[in-house]
Amino acid sequence: MLKKIVLPLLFTIIASSLFAQTIDNYFESQQTVLFQKLYLHTDREFYFLGDTLWFAAYLVEGQTHFPLQDSCNLYLNLINSNGDIEKSEIFLIENGFCPGWLALSDTSLNEGNYIIRAYTDYLKNFGNDAFFTKTIRFSYVKNSMETTTELPKKDSNKIDVSFLPEGGFLLTDQVNLLAFKAIDESGYEIEIEGKLLDSSDEVITVLNSKYKGMGSFYFMPEENEEYKIEIDEFPDLDIKFPEIRTEGAKLAIKKVVDEFLSLNIITNDDDWEEEYYVAVFSRGNPLFFLEVSGFDISNTILIKTELLEDGINRIILLNENFEPLSERLYFHNKNKSDSINFSFNKQEFSTRDKVSVRINNTSVFAGDENAQLSMVVINETALNNTGINQNIKSYLLLDSELNGPVSSPADYFVDEDKLSSATKLEFLMLTNGWRNYVWNSLKSEKVPLNFEPKCGFEITGEILNWNERKTLENAGVSLGVSSGGFSQLYFSETDIDGKFSFKNVLLNDTALVFAQGKTVKNKLHTNVVIDSLHIGHPVVSNQSLNKLRHFTDIPILLYRLHYYNDFILKEFYPDRDTRMIEQVDVIAKEPEWDGHFRIYGSPDYSLQLDETDRVYANIFQYLVGRVPGVKVMGTKVRIRVPMSIKYIGISTGSARTVLLGGEWVTEETLANKSRDVPLYLLNGAWIDEKSLSMISVGDIDKIEILKGVNVSVMGRLGSGGVISVFTKRDYYDTDTKEIPGTVFEKIKGFSSFREFYLPKYTPENIDLEKPDFRTTLYWNPSITSENGKAEVTFYTSDDIASYKVFVEGIISEGRICLGESMFEVMPQE
Structure with missing residues (x-):
């Protein structure tokens, strides 16, 4: 609920219903469209050939950060420095979460910086700035002596310094805060020193950047005076000085004391009788408003920080007509995120030692079944000097809130000896946030969805007719999809141009797809064409590519570690080439696919035919007496299906129509027929018993019978059981034996799930000479907690090193969770 805050000496209560209506109209005009935020927690930022990039994707609602409960596609791109997409994968996000991976084993990849870009279809409405991007470094194993690092060079003609006054403009005869930021041609921050001079070249103040090219200073501009900026080492740089006004009113934040934010309205107007209003928003959502009496405008406004939201708060000064006069962004580090507590089974570990990490946060997410956490343990050499560049907090509260690049955003939340996190964030709000606040561009009338x-x-x-000369209107189309033991059925009709379309089809990994077409006269004299599956990806923006130019090179210690480890691996594996491939843990062998399409799981009975079965006149004669519960009389078959089985219909989006007994019938019509009649399938497609009886037994490879729970996939169609017949693979080699009106295709869909490899050491194998080198020691994209507690176990490798533990995630009410710890691995005694 929108609050009106009333403070002593400053604010008066407005009883007028007209005012209430006016303020409501203003807030209604500020309404924004629904917005998403997508974040990927990756295992690290530096990779070598043969590594795998692991990630956990979080999709949340933009304002509340609640995990989105709907399912949708996640598109992942690996982009090189030229803006070309080197690799692309598609994953399925469910309940706001998705684990995934990307193999970096392609030797065609060049060394250098790459962008990991992820987005959903809905995020395409908001352009490249709304996509998740992260820069990674990819390299080949080499001696640290072979590495070279080129630092960017300053060029006086290719830097830009922007001066940005607090509140939007400068006022004469008033003390103003003026912030600045210096960047090079690619948008990377550079440190500067300089001075502010008046028209007589007298130095007013000296300026120097404090953090990432940013700084600020106070000064009082005089009326009819002109000012200029000179930057040391860049004497020819032309800098535009901000606007100076002789009258007006603007916002200024003085300081934060204890639990209050000190806010002033600065004005040089002689007439102080005008009423002002201060409105406060967070992520496009109105929080509260204040009425400021003109008589008391010189007083300081104290706002309780508990009324502000975590992250960026937008404060707007309005005149009596609710027209914006000035704006200020303030970052409130309210909760400083919920800290995750760790404990280990011991303080120091040896190589190939068992590590148990216990997480105990009952006060944070106890009883929250939708809490989602991901965890990584990495060798400390895989981090640069400032640690990780990005985490879920820095992305949701900074990156996703500001258009344009924010370098090393996680560093803004780190207190340093001479520079606090609050000061860093204040610089960012005064510079990047001045024009680039995302929610300013998300008003409902501005964003076409x-x-x-x-x-x-x-x-x-x-669908075309049999001679492919004419497309067929209103032709019946059935589509079957089978992959990974999961099957789906869809039904539709062609449009006036003979085209058909099936939306929201789930294709897991590489799926086997068949489509069958039928004329309006119930004939299979058709030709079916399935279009190639094409996914178009948005063009990569130049702003995204600029991030690549100054990303940190791989740390020398990490190069050295991989070089020595690779040397040992080559000694152990003499035939090993330079390509480093991760060890694969074989959990179970995947059953060999027999090449047949199925729309169900395992059958209740399976009959494999051979050459000796050619003596039978037809399939029905062959089935006599072979399967318990299956009774055959001529071409009539009855299958004993337990009455306890409940048949579940299949959602198709249109009337279900299927070829049965020589005619196209709907499920409603079938309901009036005898439920004792089995459903016949030929290579996954429906067929009537007359057509089935005409197939030579010598052309049949396998017959499968369904009479148990697997018939539920057919809905009411399978209420009499199912007889599924598969022909031999060379059955399609002659035109006379093709299935009319049917086409089969293999289509790659969602990327398959892959588990992170975790070796397990026992007394029997701990002394094996086989080397064990893992930069990422442990990765878990989804930690399961019970009452806020969880425990994970893994084993150390052969590397003597310090290891960092990072846990991050989000709970169902949108609260961000972060945790960090470390442990040491020492040599075995």
């Missing part, structure tokens, strides 16, 4: 969320893939094609 041309892209809807997608869950799955769209499979399109067309």
